[in-house]
Amino acid sequence: MRLSFLFGSTLAVAASIWGIAHPSAVAIRLADGTVSFDKPPRLVNASTTFETVNVPGATYYFTVSLPENAGEPLQRIAIAQNQGFDDIRFQLKDSVAFEGTPERKGEKLRLKAVTKDNKTGTITVTFDPPVSPGKTVTIGLDPVRNPWTSGVYLFRVTAFPAGEKAYGLDLGVGRLHFYPSF
Template identity: 55%
Template structure:
């Protein structure tokens, strides 16, 4: 009986120590309350359905991987135009997001407020509820039309964790190249 008791105590202690030793991923929070991702999301892809200027009905897709060990859910993504000959206008009411990379077969996500700051040329997309770690999500942003001027347009993507005072992590640029449609009637 004594051996069984010692074995039970040893087993209980081993399990207890193992539970303590398993790392638990939590968000990094500074003394001032600022929340950071432990491992930030990654911009996987940025693409557009149409590359010609002045095209109506296009969509700009931004695919983001929120890693398992992010430490916090994804609350908000901002998309800021940093380069391009003209400001791109968006139909914010037609913004959508979904889990995965194709909205044909994937789960649609519920969005909170989607806003545009024309001065900073920044669109903010809020998730309600936030996106939990371990998911790939795609934001589909609809321009009113593609720009009128050809060239490279850079759209900077920044992710924010949940928290009243969250620190945005810059993920990179979506690079869109728009071309003049030389076959159109208004070009010689």
């Protein structure tokens, strides 16, 4: 298995050097069974419907693009607040996901689960079924209300492929800025 992985990777590198298109994406599978994307998803944008502090009824959108040659479908996304004065609480049962962007909503996606790790505060959104390569998806999280304190709030986004032993790829941070109401 390890040899086939190295051989396949060598062929892909050689093909890209010579300008030959790789005919199909093959997921990365390590000897221990860990699965990863061949080409990583990309965090396209993070946005909110309301930027004023202490406002109820906002939705925070996180848009991720999964390339055609990802090699594996997207099983879940983890979102963790890692900067901001206030800890934002979410109404997990109201979470949504759909193809496209907030401006161009497409087909609604079914969610298997939306959970929160109480130790880390990480929210994990699991798709059912996993999202196929070549799609752009948006997750909408509803906070109980926007934070009380103005400023920049950062959310680290991690994507996981389908599989029992999935290796999560850090897609970077989504930035939301909240302003005082005057």
